[in-house]
Amino acid sequence: MLTIAQEIFDAIVAHAKRDHPDEACGVVAGPEGSDRPERFVPMVNAAGSPTFYEFDSTELLHLYKDMDARDEEPVVIYHSHTATEAYPSRTDIGLASEPNAHYVLVSTRAHGNSEGPVEFRSYRITDGVVTEEKVTIVPLTNPQQTEEASTP
Amino acid sequence: MAIEVRIPTILRTYTDGAKAVEGAGGTLSALIDDLEGNHPGLKDRLVEDKSGSIDLRRFVNVYINDEDVRFIGGLEAELSDGDQVVVLPAVAGGC
Numbered sequence: 700m701l702t703i704a705q706e707i708f709d710a711i712v713a714h715a716k717r718d719h720p721d722e723a724c725g726v727v728a729g730p731e732g733s734d735r736p737e738r739f740v741p742m743v744n745a746a747g748s749p750t751f752y753e754f755d756s757t758e759l760l761h762l763y764k765d766m767d768a769r770d771e772e773p774v775v776i777y778h779s780h781t782a783t784e785a786y787p788s789r790t791d792i793g794l795a796s797e798p799n800a801h802y803v804l805v806s807t808r809a810h811g812n813s814e815g816p817v818e819f820r821s822y823r824i825t826d827g828v829v830t831e832e833k834v835t836i837v838p839l840t841n842p843q844q845t846e847e848a849s850t851p
Numbered sequence: 852m853a854i855e856v857r858i859p860t861i862l863r864t865y866t867d868g869a870k871a872v873e874g875a876g877g878t879l880s881a882l883i884d885d886l887e888g889n890h891p892g893l894k895d896r897l898v899e900d901k902s903g904s905i906d907l908r909r910f911v912n913v914y915i916n917d918e919d920v921r922f923i924g925g926l927e928a929e930l931s932d933g934d935q936v937v938v939l940p941a942v943a944g945g946c
Binding site: 722724726742746748750751752753754756757759760763764772773776778780781782783787788790791794795796797798799 | 859860861910912914917919921937939940941942943944945946
């Protein structure tokens with residue numbers, strides 16, 4: 700099960716809507732081994748594409764060095780699908796390389812950049828096997844940790 | 852005589868769980884061959900045969916002292932003692 704604060708959930712959805720029709724992507728880092736997604740880190744989709752996403756290689760290195768220095772890991776890795784359902788594609792499955800992460804998929808196909816609900820689903824992807832899991836949204840416990848999340 | 856190589860979570864099955872290992876070599880290619888000696892199977896996760904020649908896998912990023920090796924010669928990028936090498940799988944996908 701993925702347990703995620705309302706503010707972070709909202710920040711992921713807002714990012715996906717903002718970048719539509721291109722795919723949006725990012726991570727939510729958290730203390731290593733805690734399974735708590737706490738620090739929202741939106742990333743630039745270097746592919747700039749409606750059908751593909753890839754973190755820029757230099758930003759990827761900075762992200763991992765930063766997480767390393769903070770004893771964090773990517774608890775959530777999210778991206779959006781802009782014309783298809785919020786389910787991992789064959790490419791998503793083939794390239795998934797964080798067996799401990801929750802892979803969050805958001806689909807903006809229904810409302811695009813506009814207001815309205817989105818599909819928000821979470822999966823484990825391990826050795827090519829996809830397992831969907833429940834998403835539980837909880838009120839924020841420590842507002843300081845998601846300061847970035849409130850920045851438009 | 853050592854180059855530190857940071858190993859990502861998904862490849863730590865080849866390093867007995869170690870986050871970093873040491874290797875040697877004057878180029879990235881030589882370093883990868885050296886690592887393969889102590890960590891069999893690792894090489895195949897880093898490089899692939901592309902129409903007869905060996906190249907880095909498309910979705911594996913390797914950095915030497917924070918520089919993406921694709922910009923400094925790829926597998927032929929030069930290494931010196933004390934350099935730090937980081938391996939990171941791309942975070943990528945598509946619908």
